Amino acid sequence: MQNQQIMTHNLSATIEGRKIFNNVSITIPKHSITTFIGRSGCGKTTFLRSLNRLIDLYPEIKLQGDITVDYGYGLSSIFKFNTDVNLLRQKVGMLFQTPHILPMSIEKNIANPLKLLTDLSKANIQDEVERALKEVGLWGEVKSRLKDSADTLSGGQQQRLCLARILALKPEILLLDEPTSLLDFVATQHIEELLVSIKDRYTIVMVSHSLEQAIRLSDAIYLFKPDQSVEQVDASVLDSDVTSIFFES
Secondary structure, eight states: TTEEEEEEEEEEETTTEEEEEEEEEEEEEEEOEEEEEEETSHHHHHHHHHTTOOOOOOOOTEEEEEEEOSSSSOOOEEETTOOOHHHHHHHEEEEEEOOOOOBBBHHHHHHHHHHHHOOOHHHHHHHHHHHHHHTTTOHHTTOOOSSSGGGGSSSHHHHHHHHHHHHHHHOOOOEEEEEESOOHHHHHHHHHHHHHHHTTTSSEEOOOOOOOHHHOSEEEEEEEESOEEEEEEGGGGGGHHHHHHOOOH
């Protein structure tokens, strides 16, 4: 079990009595890219948000089953009564479809969360800002304009800035909810190359709007089906039945 980072055990979700997914048991290994695909409304984002308990913010959604996650302290249930949810969300960071930049400078987008959540000195925070921006390939583009507002960045740059903010907090796991669906081809390519380059240091779990992207990037692909089941599919043998489910509206 040493290579397992996330395990779900008969996980089910309902919203207002309607089943979203049912009895899902999957295992996600460390330092891999696992992608969820399927038509809209099949529960991919709900499942993703369950993995760091962001689902707690949606009281209308009810979960059954269990999730065990190793976020630096060995595999354990994230629903234990003494779980530090803030620490869980720091170690299992989430990047959303729309970049959630803070209304402040590029530098402060990374520095302020570090001030709030760590005991690093001012000098060490500056070092971490630079490190995180370099890790996402953004340092060279913004090092001369760190005091500029983050909203002056392009969409792709904003998404990388949000990822840098997560990485500065030294997570174990990255949850990505359709991180490139609003980006152009070039920005999407930058994000995809970045994810491949960092997967040896992080476990990445992603919802993708693109079957082709899932095939390009993933070590494992899970298809969320209209019958509320979830099935692992082999990218090398994806057939017309799978693609018709994926693209069904």
